[in-house]
Amino acid sequence: MAALFRSSLRLRSAARLPAARTITTTPHMRASEKPYFPDEPTAPKLATAIPGPNNKAATAELDKVFDVRSINMLTDFSKSIGNYISDLDGNTLLDVYAQIASIPVGYNNPHLKQVASSPQMITSLINRPALGNFPSADWADILNTGVLKVAPKGLNQVFTAMAGSDANETAYKAAFMYHRQQERGGADVEFSEEELLSTMKNQSPGSPQLSILSFKSAFHGRLFGSLSTTRSKAIHKLDIPAFDWPQATFPSLKYPLEEHAQENALEEQRCLQEVEQLIKEFHNPVAAVMVEPIQSEGGDNHASPAFFQGLRDITKRNNVLFIVDEVQTGVGATGKFWAHDHWNLDTPPDMVTFSKKAQTAGYYYGNPALRPNKPYRQFNTWMGDPSRALIFRGIIEEIERLNLVENTASTGAYLYSGLERLAERYPEHFQNLRGKGQGTFIAWDTPKRDEFVGKAKSVGVNIGGSGQSAVRLRPMLVFQKHHADILLESIEKIINKL
């Protein structure tokens, strides 16, 4: 296979921008597998070098008014379909990055198109409510048949938000209010005069010096509270004032897991001890522990269910809330609807935040005491967007209709096996392959990561990285085995270009 790719590459560089060519080498469609998108391309198609002339011109135009230095590619969404993303030059790539892991059911999904053209959608777009004051007549129904239909086990309430950062921050606010309410002695205890006066000066006790404990390499967003818990990269944090909050070490597991079971268990134990020590000793008392099931931006760092069960135990016995950030892991990508479903917790997390593939955002909770004791404490003008909540409902319908969580679990297992084979063949390019049994939420480290990601487009694939050295796969839930075949072949092609 590898040799074949190499020759096709030679052909391309010799010919310099040949006419559009479809990159197929083997018959990918399996007889047993029905494609979700009948009109989807059967392979990537390259028409120009990327970026091509149209993309370059459009980027220059956009640069006049909008920062384009992080542009990956300008996209023709009207031509993108299913797992394939199109640019402005006729190039069509297999997309396993999916708008930073946020597209769940494919570009131009026909069911979502119906949802988007429904009278209910049009009304919600042109009559945007202040949800806390004037919710629409159908808001309870939209929640019950959508957002709440997939609520994590044990959590039956939701506070809706706009995106991952404010979902996390409103969860932190709920945690702080709950913590102080307990200290005060219950929901009925009135605020003291001193609290009422000091908070207007941003001073304790009204604005208390409490903290959220997060983990090294964590990513929880970029607004001031969420950024104070984000510890991914300096460039995300530099020059921005931050709260004096504690960070614990996230386990650094060795792979393959089977060969390092005891060592990894000890590592997780060490990290749990650090968490408990910080909760007991950090100078700004900890109201909640915040954790991602898989640290995503921070480099696809995994931990075992035992580690998370340990976290749940520690938070319970120290009377600290346990918040799970499922912004990137949620909505099916790990082969379960929520990644924390893998943990088999005795008691659910206190709050679970979501965004990205939900296409809307918020936090789930179950304990009624997490509703602040008075109205207007957790409030803002819009409190989310019903239009985006309708899209999430459509996504849920599509996930159910097509069994997309199961598809992601089985396609992920298939893809993982293929990657294991590649890792055997190219051990120098595959370190710490991880994500087994986690759907398509798969990553590995590679010494030339940036080069790897950079060359992916030239073989027809849009792919992303995470952390310092990981290639991260974030296909959509409509990613099937025949797409996995193309991806595996493409990865081999990239390796042979390095």
Added chain:
Amino acid sequence: MAALFRSSLRLRSAARLPAARTITTTPHMRASEKPYFPDEPTAPKLATAIPGPNNKAATAELDKVFDVRSINMLTDFSKSIGNYISDLDGNTLLDVYAQIASIPVGYNNPHLKQVASSPQMITSLINRPALGNFPSADWADILNTGVLKVAPKGLNQVFTAMAGSDANETAYKAAFMYHRQQERGGADVEFSEEELLSTMKNQSPGSPQLSILSFKSAFHGRLFGSLSTTRSKAIHKLDIPAFDWPQATFPSLKYPLEEHAQENALEEQRCLQEVEQLIKEFHNPVAAVMVEPIQSEGGDNHASPAFFQGLRDITKRNNVLFIVDEVQTGVGATGKFWAHDHWNLDTPPDMVTFSKKAQTAGYYYGNPALRPNKPYRQFNTWMGDPSRALIFRGIIEEIERLNLVENTASTGAYLYSGLERLAERYPEHFQNLRGKGQGTFIAWDTPKRDEFVGKAKSVGVNIGGSGQSAVRLRPMLVFQKHHADILLESIEKIINKL
């Protein structure tokens, strides 16, 4: 007029929930004025006491999953039209609160309906881009013909966001990055090793202890950074950790302005001196001054153009950025597109934030040095929502087609005159009438404010308050003189009920 209202009220309480009745007493439609919504009701209509049985039942249902303690009324948006909002019991109210000042061109505006059903909208709803990485082919055009078409004078760049809070916070982040860049000696100076390491611990110098100066009674949002600049009410802030940032006194003007010119000028001078002193002396250096043109949530507190010119001068000579929060004042409500257009500044603000009536959010800027020196410093997955940017473009088109800023200026002047007459007749209910020449952005203080607002629905009007004692008017831009007549009569009815 008053006597007439009183008798109709007696009739109502005697009859107890009569059949739906239209509340009209005088012919409101002026021959010279063409209504923007031909199908709009000509008067409020009350069918039940408010909340009626359907609203009560629906609220109880929603309460099971969503905090309803701040509910004003559940709304049937499909029946709401123009300036009139409908509930689930057949009641239709003249709405001068407009989803907390966020509906610009009327419920079910026909032009917005077209925008909402366009293929471009459907594509943007179902293929939501990560705007910083994969903007759509038409993103530059959507910005140039929408958001940027109405950019404040001197500001030609935009960073798009989701809502007011994150628009303000990303503006703060830009200010902090700019401030440190200047201290460092320019965009080309690399971060020091100490900065790179310390920011990962949330410590200085990488996470510097800089501040944003805001004003007492200000409201800038409720996330952690924005809440640290919000000083409206304790209930907005209690139990939430806050940054140690300075607050200056906002002028407290005496009304009528004509009779207190000298006193008010001295008051503003005193406040400006406090600002400059805080900039020079506060222990956490000030990177920017943040101010609302009219403090809105904080009680509709106004200041003169001279005050804001003074702020601009102080910020310039102290090398501090000047950010204007136009989240509530922007998009026409003060009779100019941006409220700061009233000030005739020599140099524009450094940044202007927007949301609410824009139905999307972000901040404008002009100085290219306010783009952070490296990519991915000001970034998040979605960075706004093109669907909402398309709605803003439709709003702008509608404002231009109908000259709605001019309409708001002239309707506001007409309404203000009517309120002056009422204030003369009922001086005990009208204190500090304010907002003259500020479109329909009008308010006054009244001793029984909560009772006033509470009774408004019983005469067919949906109206809001601000601060401790203000009734605030926030009609839409499609509010016309015949609506002002109904509002004036309704206000008199309410007064006669107190």
